[in-house]
Amino acid sequence: MSDKPADAPEHCPGTQSEDAGKASACAGCPNQQLCSSGATKGPDPGIQLVQERLEQVKHKILVLSGKGGVGKSTLTALLSRGLALNNSNENVAVLDIDICGPSQPRVLGVAGEQVHQSGSGWSPVYVEDNLSVMSIGFLLSSVDDAIIWRGPKKNGMIRQFLSEVDWGNLDYLLIDTPPGTSDEHLSAATYLAKANLTGAILVTTPQEVALLDVRKEIDFCHKVNIKILGVIENMSIFVCPCCKRLSEIFPATTGGAKQMCMDLDVPFLGSLPLDPLLARYCDEGKDYLTELPDNTATKVLCEIIEKLVSVCKET
Structure with a gap:
């Protein structure tokens, strides 16, 4: 029988190995200290805390990108607004675990707000009656403050967000991650493994240099047993x-995301066009979907959200 923890990545040396908690593959793993100490009779208690806290969350969705600058955070905010707008009786939330580059407070128009703590945990900041957000950006004294943390401290912050935020009953929790497949992603995958993670949305742009990285993200999802709900191609054309008039800013020399899929x-x-107004509205924290309902990007976003809702119902 394998001595690897349940849902461990393939490179995990296993709890009984002499390298447990010491191998290079262990760096940043939330179980590293537990494994290296030899106290591996039980799982990380944080996993159980996360499972209990998220019991009332129906769909838990990671938003991933292999490469930075593809608009992952912008799309997370747009999807959350669209899901909340789609059904006012459904509750939607965004958790920003991009620890070093938190942008959700700005994009969702709640920068400068503060998080309050009660007996039931941290209260998220509300954007709309049925849309809330939590980010480390709310905990900084200044927007210019740099977060200079090593992996274990970032992992501890992610565990706090997942286990100590009082979300209440949620239909959708979108988790905005940093680019790549590193500490934060392994930590989120580990803590959500027992919490019925719905799956992941991957964001890319059409050019091959971005698709190369999103292929690695797809491989990551396969290795840690995360269901891929779908890929969104951002900035596919310029409006x-x-x-x-439509123009290709990032030429899809290999067929783009659709061919890759x-x-x-x-x-x-779906493919979302590059609209300068969309970028401007997100910078200003405005709701692009409600203020520009007839724009091409809005119509495409609504189609993407319909597909996402359908996929989630089947999961």
Whole structure:
């Protein structure tokens, strides 16, 4: 019988190995200290705390990107607004675990708000009556403060967010992650393994340099047993705000995300155009979907959200 913890990545040396907690693959793992101490008779208690806290959350969705700058955080905010707008009786929340680059407070228009703590845990900041958000950005004294933390401290913060925020009853919890497949991703995958994680949405842009990285993200999901709900291709075409003419800014030399999804047998959710107004509205924390309902990007986003809701119902 394998001595690896349940749902451990393939590179985990196992709890009975002499390298347990000491191998290079262990760096940043939330169980590293437990394994290296030899006290491996039980799992990390944080996993149980996260499971209990998220029992009332129906769909827990990671938003991933292999590469930075593809608009993952912007799309997370847009999807959350769209899901909340789609059904006012459903509760939606965003958890920002991009510890070193938290952007959700700004994009969702609640920068400067403060988090309050009660007997039941941290209270998230509400954007709308049925949309809330939690981010380390609310805990900083200044937006210019740099967070200079090693992996274990970041992992501890992620565990606190997952186990100590009082979300209440939620239909959707979107978890905005940093780019790549490193500490934060392993930590989130470990803590959510027993909490009925719905799956992950992957964000990319059409050019091959971005697709190369998202392929690694797909491989990561397969290795840690995360279901891929679909891929969204962002900034697929440019929409001129004056003449509405369409232009390719990032040429899809290999067929773009749609072809990649066909090759790898991964669901494709849609292609979102690059609209300067969308970027401006997100910078200003405005709701693009309600203020510009007739724009091309809004219509495409609504189609993507419909597909996402359908996929979640089947999961």
